[in-house]
Amino acid sequence: MTKPVLLILSVGELGTNVLESAARSGLFGRIVIAGRDGAKARARANSTIIGAGLEFDYPIIEGLELDVNGPAFVPRIKSIAPDIIFTTASMMPWWQLEKSSAPRLPFGGYLSLHLSVMNTFRDRLxxxxxxxxWIGASYPDVVNPILHRTGFGPLCGIGNVQEPIPKIVAGLSRRLSLSPDQIRVKLVAQHAFEYAVLSDEVTxxxxxxxxxxxAAGRDVTEQARQVLLEPFPFTYDLFFNRITASAAIEAFRAILSPKPAAVHLPGVNGLIGGYPVVVDGGCARLDLHSDWTEAQxxxxxxxxxxxxxxxxxxxxGTxxxxxxxxxxxxxxxxxxxxxxxxxxxxQQANDILNAL
Incomplete structure (x- = not known):
């Protein structure tokens, strides 16, 4: 059976980390990373060919020039014929914002930097x-719902709600002397929750x-809450993209699974924030705990x-x-x-960039 094709639209830090992880996952037969800088895309692809090959993984990996605003975008993306499209573009990623000495905005204030690019992608797709x-990874808890409310949008994003779960599982595993696979978590949470619990000053x-x-069939929710409140020293730097790439692989595995797969995803089906879901046949449905309603x-x-x-x-979408x-x-x-x-x-994104 032919393995699927993954197209990564962005040659930035997250796109490159997803490329490296996907090449070693065994999930894809062909991976294309594409962006406006074709030389950079080809260099990143070649680097991944060497690294993945040293670990005995040899999917077809290509780097291409692909400008979302150019006339060749539509015919070229059709010729690639991807099974999954992963977009993660922004006019300025969060790690560059950290370097600016200008007055800071709350995270949501920078929304236009992500939305403006993702809106263009949406129209060309x-x-x-x-x-x-389509997996949209640019602030998916908010961008994906806006795209859905103004047209069509990605199936889901990656990261955010996924990333606090290993803290819960690892902490409970140690506390209860249980194997991690005996612990089942259902979490509903929005982007800001992750930063609150992956911190050395959790309140x-x-x-x-x-x-x-x-855990092993018994309710340990209150113990899990205690784990969430434990200090968890964490650095949000470029290495964080490696963690988000792992979240992408978890999403890819669920989407490509031949049977229904339980996973947590943000921005799924245009909903704000993240949820436990079951992915089956390229579709996702909420998989909430029986005590919770969808409205809640x-x-x-x-x-x-x-x-x-x-x-x-x-x-x-306003x-x-x-x-x-x-x-x-x-x-x-x-x-x-x-x-x-x-x-x-x-326009709002350009105003912000000029001020920065």
Whole structure:
């Protein structure tokens, strides 16, 4: 049976880490990494060929020039015929924002830097009309819902809700002297939750979340909450992209599984935040604990948005910023910004970049 084709659209740090991990996963027969800088894409592909080959993995790996704004984008992406498209582009990634000395915005204030690029990708992918699964990894807890509310959007994102779960499993495994595979976690949480619990200063005032954990068939949720509150020294630097790449591999495995696969994913089916889901046949459905309703889970993640500086997202995709974010915009741009509409994302992103 022919293995599927993965297309990674972005030659940045996360795209490269996903390339390296995917090449060693055994999941794909062909992997294409593509971006505006074709020479960089080819160099990253060649590096991966050597590294993966040293570990006895030899999928076909190619680096291509592919400009989402260029006339060749649609015919070239059709010729690649990917089974999975992974996009992770931003006008300025989070790790570069950390270097700026300009006044800081809450994380949600930088939304336009991700949304403007992902909106362009969405429009060009619509032109290509491919039968491929799209994974959007650029701030998926918020970007993916906006894309779905203004057209079509990715099946899901990666990271965020996935990444605190190993802390829970590893901590409980040690506490209870159980194998990790005996521990089952269901977590509903939005992007901000991860940063609150993967920290050396965890407080009880966490962003809203839902949690149920069983170990060897018994409820250990309260012990899991204690684990979440334990200090967990963690550095958010370029190495963090390696962790997010592992989250991507977990998502790829679930999507490509020949039988229904349980996994946690953010921005799934256009929902705000992250959820436990079952992926089956390229589709995903919520897999909530029996005590939770879908409305309750969605509301939990919506109430968490303020921890990213976002007050609400309207049904038409308009984003309203919190008062603190509006004040931060005033400090950065010299004027307050109350909201973001998808049509204004490119201009708002350019205003931010100019200020930075």
């Amino acid at each position: 619509a032109e290509a009309d491919l039968d491929a699964i 009880a005032d966490l962003p809203p979340y839902l949690l149920h954990v069983e 889970a969605i509301d939990t993640n919506c109430r968490s948005l303020c921890h990213d500086g976002i007050a609400a997202i309207d049904p038409d 984003v309203h910023f919190t008062e603190s974010t509006q004040k931060a915009f005033a400090a950065l741009l010299g004027r307050s910004v109350a909201r973001l509409e998808i049509g204004g994302a490119a």
